[in-house]
Amino acid sequence: MSHHKLEVKNLHFSYPDGHEAVKNMSFTIYHGESVGIIGANGAGKSTLLMLIMGIIFPDGGEILLGDVHVTKKTLSMVRQRLGMVFQDPDDQLFMTSVYDDVAFGPRNYNLDEEEVENRVNYALEMVGIAHLRDRAPYKLSGGEKRAAAVASVLSLQPDMLIMDEPTSALDPKARRRIIHLLNSFEHTKIITSHDLDMILDTCQRVLVIRQGEIIADGKTLEVLSNEELLDAYGLETPLSLQNCPKCGSLKG
Amino acid sequence: MSNIMSALSDLRLLDNLARGKTFIHRINPLVKLLTTVVYLTVVVSFGRYEISSLLTFIFYPVLIFALAELPVTPILKKVLFVQPLIIGIGILNPIFDSHSVLLGDIAVSRGWITFLAIFIKSGLTVTVSILLIATTGMDRLAAALRMLKIPKIFVLQLILTYRYISVLMEEVHRMLRAYSLRAPGQKGVQRNHWGSFAGQLLLRTFDRAQRVYQSMSLRGFNGEYHTGKSAKLGLIDFAYFSGWSIFFILARIYDIPVLMGSLLIGVMK
Numbered sequence: 001m002s003h004h005k006l007e008v009k010n011l012h013f014s015y016p017d018g019h020e021a022v023k024n025m026s027f028t029i030y031h032g033e034s035v036g037i038i039g040a041n042g043a044g045k046s047t048l049l050m051l052i053m054g055i056i057f058p059d060g061g062e063i064l065l066g067d068v069h070v071t072k073k074t075l076s077m078v079r080q081r082l083g084m085v086f087q088d089p090d091d092q093l094f095m096t097s098v099y100d101d102v103a104f105g106p107r108n109y110n111l112d113e114e115e116v117e118n119r120v121n122y123a124l125e126m127v128g129i130a131h132l133r134d135r136a137p138y139k140l141s142g143g144e145k146r147a148a149a150v151a152s153v154l155s156l157q158p159d160m161l162i163m164d165e166p167t168s169a170l171d172p173k174a175r176r177r178i179i180h181l182l183n184s185f186e187h188t189k190i191i192t193s194h195d196l197d198m199i200l201d202t203c204q205r206v207l208v209i210r211q212g213e214i215i216a217d218g219k220t221l222e223v224l225s226n227e228e229l230l231d232a233y234g235l236e237t238p239l240s241l242q243n244c245p246k247c248g249s250l251k252g
Numbered sequence: 253m254s255n256i257m258s259a260l261s262d263l264r265l266l267d268n269l270a271r272g273k274t275f276i277h278r279i280n281p282l283v284k285l286l287t288t289v290v291y292l293t294v295v296v297s298f299g300r301y302e303i304s305s306l307l308t309f310i311f312y313p314v315l316i317f318a319l320a321e322l323p324v325t326p327i328l329k330k331v332l333f334v335q336p337l338i339i340g341i342g343i344l345n346p347i348f349d350s351h352s353v354l355l356g357d358i359a360v361s362r363g364w365i366t367f368l369a370i371f372i373k374s375g376l377t378v379t380v381s382i383l384l385i386a387t388t389g390m391d392r393l394a395a396a397l398r399m400l401k402i403p404k405i406f407v408l409q410l411i412l413t414y415r416y417i418s419v420l421m422e423e424v425h426r427m428l429r430a431y432s433l434r435a436p437g438q439k440g441v442q443r444n445h446w447g448s449f450a451g452q453l454l455l456r457t458f459d460r461a462q463r464v465y466q467s468m469s470l471r472g473f474n475g476e477y478h479t480g481k482s483a484k485l486g487l488i489d490f491a492y493f494s495g496w497s498i499f500f501i502l503a504r505i506y507d508i509p510v511l512m513g514s515l516l517i518g519v520m521k
Contacts, residue, residue: 055466076472084470091463094415096267096391100479107479108472136267138418156471 004031012060021047023212036199039209040234083158089149093137123155143174196238270389276320281396
């Protein structure tokens with residue numbers, strides 16, 4: 001399944017004001033991998049995601065999805081295979097009902113209404129909110145909104161899911177549900193977050209980014225237990241890897 | 253501040269009502285749109301002094317209210333919003349048109365009659381337009397406009413304006429809340445903050461609109477707004493349209509209240 005591979009080669013991007021957000025980044029993500037992208041605020045995570053999705057285009061380097069370059073001409077195809085969930089679900093949900101929001105993508109690809117309905121039902125089942133299909137999105141709770149936003153992307157049946165801060169502003173239970181949900185997907189996943197415990201629970205591999213450059217790329221557990229590295233780049237060891245706060249004993 | 257949120261929930265009220273499942277809701281949106289257009293045209297075509305025949309046209313909105321099971325008060329409140337404007341337009345009529353006519357035994361200025369006619373006409377047309385949205389929903393209405401071959405750029409403009417109003421209002425609400433929490437004992441926003449307030453609002457809504465648009469285009473949006481089901485026109489739809497149109501036209505030609513009155517008097521004699 002080579003077309004599920006995402007390759008980023010010598011990627012470079014600077015904003016019109018001259019700020020260099022991405023500098024010479026290269027990495028490859030293979031089919032079925034879950035990759036966390038972490039870094040302090042302003043490290044370039046969101047810019048990287050926007051480059052991958054073709055919302056903005058790089059000044060140098062290239063992005064390959066399988067054998068296809070991400071360019072203006074291939075956007076429609078690329079976007080059908082990459083599904084991006086935004087940080088704020090309110091940006092993604094704007095129709096009058098959850099059903100219409102989830103159906104928005106498939107309808108844009110001119111699928112017939114029966115197929116649209118199948119896909120919507122499938123996506124809603126998958127995130128466990130089939131009972132909310134006729135509700136208005138603005139009436140949902142934070143966790144439900146997030147699930148609906150995920151469903152609105154799943155209905156396009158993408159090969160790869162890209163998520164920007166999927167657990168931000170969620171209560172602990174809702175956060176846990178989203179983690180379970182992410183783990184239940186077989187898709188290739190790219191997740192950016194400051195929630196390092198969530199990254200530890202969902203991703204096998206992690207990229208650490210600082211000022212537009214990749215400074216570490218490796219197994220999640222190894223990278224996230226490297227206290228020195230994390231500390232040097234404005235991050236912190238995940239709570240679940242820290243010593244017991246009461247007795248100071250090491251976590252097994 | 254609470255005004256904005258209640259205005260927002262007012263706005264959403266129409267969306268909620270449009271999700272009803274009554275007979276009226278199920279009529280094809282195109283048919284409802286055309287029926288409304290015929291209604292508006294006929295009502296507007298009445299002369300300045302013809303009040304009695306205009307009264308027949310109350311029948312249509314009343315029936316829609318009943319059949320579509322819509323709440324009367326919140327919708328009429330919306331109609332009231334427009335009325336001050338109408339009063340502003342018509343209030344000088346009694347002064348300019350001071351010929352008096354006899355209404356039974358009472359002499360009134362003709363200006364009052366024209367004023368009343370304007371008032372009734374605007375009330376009817378605004379009510380019926382709101383009823384159209386409340387029984388159809390903006391999305392399906394847009395689909396109906398597309399069926400009429402209205403260029404997609406206009407339809408899109410309409411539908412996105414409607415969608416973004418709530419985005420704008422939420423943004424205003426958030427900014428006002430943040431402002432009022434740090435400006436205790438102050439009513440509204442100070443005049444010397446208006447500029448930055450409006451500027452901020454504009455920039456914020458640009459940002460937000462940008463993100464909403466990005467999320468739309470990532471899901472394949474390319475300028476055509478699909479609303480799914482484009483229901484076929486059935487016999488009922490046809491009957492609904494022709495039934496109402498015939499009624500409107502008859503009511504335009506014959507003064508039904510007068511006819512009924514004379515019939516009643518004839519029977520009593």
